[in-house]
Amino acid sequence: MAKVTLTNVTKRFGDVVAVNNANLEIKDKEFLILVGPSGCGKTTTLRMVAGLEEITEGTIEIGDTVVNDVPPKDRDIAMVFQNYALYPHMDVYNNMAFGLKLRKFPKEEIDRRVNEAAEILGIKNLLDRKPKQLSGGQRQRVALGRAIVREPKVFLMDEPLSNLDAKLRVQMRTELSKLHDRLQTTMIYVTHDQVEAMTMGDRIVVMRDGLIQQVDSPLNLYNNPVNMFVAGFIGSPAMNFLDAKLVKEGETYYLEGNGDFKIAIPADKVATNPEIKSYVGKDVVFGIRPEDLEDAAVVEKPVTDDNSYMATVEVVEPMGSEIYLYLTANEHSMIARVDSHSTAKVGDNVKLYVNTSNLHVFDAETELAIL
Amino acid sequence: MPLTLKDIARMAGVAESTVSRAINNKPGVGEETRKKIMEIVRQYNYQPNQLARGLAIKETRMLALIVADLSPADYQIIKSIEAYANEQGYNCLICNTDNNLQKEEAYLQLLSSRRVDGAVIIGGDLANINIINTALNKNGLMVLVNCLAEELLIPTVLVDNAQGGYLAASHLLQQGLKKIAIVMGSSKEFLESEKLAGYLQALAEYGLEVEERYILETDGSREGGYEGFIRLLEQGDLPEAFFVTRDILAVGLIDAIKMGGYLIPEDFSIVGYGESIISSVINPPLTVVAEPLEELGRYAAKYIIEVINGRNPEEMIKVLEPVLKIGESSVSRTE
Ligand SMILES: Nc1ncnc2c1ncn2[C@@H]1O[C@H](COP(=O)(O)OP(=O)(O)OP(=O)(O)O)[C@@H](O)[C@H]1O
Ligand SMILES: [Mg+2]
Numbered sequence: 065m066a067k068v069t070l071t072n073v074t075k076r077f078g079d080v081v082a083v084n085n086a087n088l089e090i091k092d093k094e095f096l097i098l099v100g101p102s103g104c105g106k107t108t109t110l111r112m113v114a115g116l117e118e119i120t121e122g123t124i125e126i127g128d129t130v131v132n133d134v135p136p137k138d139r140d141i142a143m144v145f146q147n148y149a150l151y152p153h154m155d156v157y158n159n160m161a162f163g164l165k166l167r168k169f170p171k172e173e174i175d176r177r178v179n180e181a182a183e184i185l186g187i188k189n190l191l192d193r194k195p196k197q198l199s200g201g202q203r204q205r206v207a208l209g210r211a212i213v214r215e216p217k218v219f220l221m222d223e224p225l226s227n228l229d230a231k232l233r234v235q236m237r238t239e240l241s242k243l244h245d246r247l248q249t250t251m252i253y254v255t256h257d258q259v260e261a262m263t264m265g266d267r268i269v270v271m272r273d274g275l276i277q278q279v280d281s282p283l284n285l286y287n288n289p290v291n292m293f294v295a296g297f298i299g300s301p302a303m304n305f306l307d308a309k310l311v312k313e314g315e316t317y318y319l320e321g322n323g324d325f326k327i328a329i330p331a332d333k334v335a336t337n338p339e340i341k342s343y344v345g346k347d348v349v350f351g352i353r354p355e356d357l358e359d360a361a362v363v364e365k366p367v368t369d370d371n372s373y374m375a376t377v378e379v380v381e382p383m384g385s386e387i388y389l390y391l392t393a394n395e396h397s398m399i400a401r402v403d404s405h406s407t408a409k410v411g412d413n414v415k416l417y418v419n420t421s422n423l424h425v426f427d428a429e430t431e432l433a434i435l
Numbered sequence: 436m437p438l439t440l441k442d443i444a445r446m447a448g449v450a451e452s453t454v455s456r457a458i459n460n461k462p463g464v465g466e467e468t469r470k471k472i473m474e475i476v477r478q479y480n481y482q483p484n485q486l487a488r489g490l491a492i493k494e495t496r497m498l499a500l501i502v503a504d505l506s507p508a509d510y511q512i513i514k515s516i517e518a519y520a521n522e523q524g525y526n527c528l529i530c531n532t533d534n535n536l537q538k539e540e541a542y543l544q545l546l547s548s549r550r551v552d553g554a555v556i557i558g559g560d561l562a563n564i565n566i567i568n569t570a571l572n573k574n575g576l577m578v579l580v581n582c583l584a585e586e587l588l589i590p591t592v593l594v595d596n597a598q599g600g601y602l603a604a605s606h607l608l609q610q611g612l613k614k615i616a617i618v619m620g621s622s623k624e625f626l627e628s629e630k631l632a633g634y635l636q637a638l639a640e641y642g643l644e645v646e647e648r649y650i651l652e653t654d655g656s657r658e659g660g661y662e663g664f665i666r667l668l669e670q671g672d673l674p675e676a677f678f679v680t681r682d683i684l685a686v687g688l689i690d691a692i693k694m695g696g697y698l699i700p701e702d703f704s705i706v707g708y709g710e711s712i713i714s715s716v717i718n719p720p721l722t723v724v725a726e727p728l729e730e731l732g733r734y735a736a737k738y739i740i741e742v743i744n745g746r747n748p749e750e751m752i753k754v755l756e757p758v759l760k761i762g763e764s765s766v767s768r769t770e
Contacts, residue, residue, distance in 0.1 A: 102479050116564070116567075116571070116572055136564040145571070145586060147588035148588055149583070149587065149588040153598070162583055162585075162625060163585045168623045171623075
């Protein structure tokens with residue numbers, strides 16, 4: 065068990081900056097998720113922690129030891145990848161134990177570790193089975209068991225579930241979270257699946273082009289994204305971004321969309337983020353999540369000119385308990401996740417209610433969140 | 436993890452060979468399909484190196500055979516790999532690392548710098564972090580032979596040594612022998628523990644109790660074999676048969692048996708392990724568990740060439756079974 069600290073860590077491959085000046089403190093026993101689009105540097109970050117990749121600049125500490133020059137085998141880490149080898153001629157016990165056996169651990173110690181791991185993973189009754197007698201989930205657990213018996217300080221997992229079918233994936237996500245609770249070990253988990261990120265970790269690191277964008281709890285990331293990238297990356301369907309101008313009328317600040325909409329920013333939001341006042345007359349981006357747009361015809365909230373606007377339905381996609389509406393208002397297009405009672409049809413001009421307490425405003429230049 | 440051709444093929448809904456041709460810019464792929472495949476390749480941006488392999492870097496038609504510690508058995512495996520590889524138009528570079536990590540790293544560099552198309556790693560017990568990293572990070576194309584990997588699935592060809600131990604003990608049991616001793620190296624050694632496990636399994640299937648005194652762990656040397664027999668002799672409780680897990684141990688054991696004035700197989704039946712020059716000079720000719728070395732080499736060569744050509748072997752882990760070669764040392768006394 066140990067914390068892991070990255071200080072000004074940069075990794076270059078020739079001209080490619082795979083990881084750019086990363087600063088990160090992973091707490092002891094934390095379940096930290098690295099997420100971001102393909103090529104953003106997640107795997108490279110993990111590999112530097114593992115010692116599989118040299119660090120171009122900066123330092124990495126595991127516990128209180130700088131490990132830049134510590135070889136991987138001495139770092140007390142275990143790695144779990146999506147493709148692992150289960151040996152068909154060995155039973156589950158040996159598939160978990162062979163590494164320890166080959167490292168010449170005493171038999172009693174191997175027994176203890178394998179039995180403990182099997183207990184934790186709920187596969188004690190399977191120890192003398194061969195891999196072909198196991199389900200996909202059970203196999204995955206054996207692979208985890210192999211990492212657990214090494215009793216590492218830190219687990220590094222690079223998309224370990226990406227080979228599984230959807231159902232098993234859901235099951236293994238829960239299992240991995242439980243496993244973390246039981247093991248009480250630091251885990252760093254890479255995925256580019258935002259659902260995995262949002263449901264599994266204590267904190268999430270969102271990366272883009274080698275740069276850490278935000279490190280936060282899942283809820284904070286969702287509610288308070290620091291920039292448009294994070295706002296757009298987390299959440300599905302993604303947050304709507306509408307070009308707007310900030311205008312002030314009387315004491316009220318409005319997001320004005322070229323005549324297509326004019327939405328009032330709640331006074332309390334302005335009060336807590338007074339810097340927004342400096343944006344009056346400037347271009348901003350109005351961000352609103354699809355679930356914060358409703359069909360005004362079926363919403364049980366007071367609909368006013370300040371919290372609604374008209375849009376044309378282009379596509380209707382029933383999703384069971386709700387309906388996705390794809391809409392346009394002149395050059396603006398957006399998605400709304402509306403109540404299944406909505407009767408909106410393609411071509412209809414509907415009034416959209418905006419849940420203004422959840423609206424976001426971004427600087428159009430820097431794409432940073434203003435509120 | 437690098438995206439495999441298989442993944443891309445699945446996503447694009449085309450055959451793997453089509454993906455391979457598209458990526459390698461070879462003819463026979465429709466423009467639309469090529470576009471679709473390259474879009475997936477770009478979108479996932481997985482390890483341009485791997486793709487660059489086909490695009491920019493020439494094939495060398497050369498394989499590195501990296502051996503941890505060149506044993507007589509490895510020599511047979513290498514000969515077999517080379518024969519098959521030559522048939523397929525590949526040459527082999529034999530790299531002996533003497534279990535030295537620096538030497539190994541240097542040889543693995545041949546792979547990461549693409550001076551060879553692929554490597555076969557022979558022996559070494561456990562794929563170390565250099566090997567894992569080369570497979571994972573540098574997209575080194577490799578096949579493991581008699582070597583296990585904890586972290587990663589790398590195409591592997593192995594011999595089931597537990598099956599070998601099982602065959603040896605079963606052969607003796609089938610002849611009505613019940614008191615069968617195993618003379619082995621340290622059970623802490625994985626290979627030895629596997630053979631022991633097979634021996635124990637055979638006893639269990641015949642409903643026999645395990646006699647601890649018949650499990651003789653030694654230092655694995657000729658002297659070890661010799662002293663093993665003396666130990667039993669002093670205990671005054673001799674078995675009817677021996678399963679000896681190493682050729683050199685068998686030499687020592689048989690020395691001791693002959694010194695004691697006993698006859699083989701009249702007094703003791705013996706089964707050894709491995710067809711080697713050493714076991715071939717033992718008199719009487721030794722019954723041995725023979726590892727399928729030729730086949731091992733052939734699979735290794737076939738697999739690495741498949742991998743180089745962007746195909747996954749049909750079984751990622753191929754486990755071959757040893758066979759019993761019956762000599763004169765194990766013929767039942769009752770016959
Ligand atoms: N060995 C290498 N040589 C050159 N460039 C590399 C190497 N490894 C990674 N890169 C580049 O570094 C960047 C980050 O790669 P990395 O594998 O860390 O991305 P990732 O976030 O894990 O992506 P994915 O979600 O696709 O796995 C990419 O541009 C990649 O092409
Ligand atoms: Mg990755």
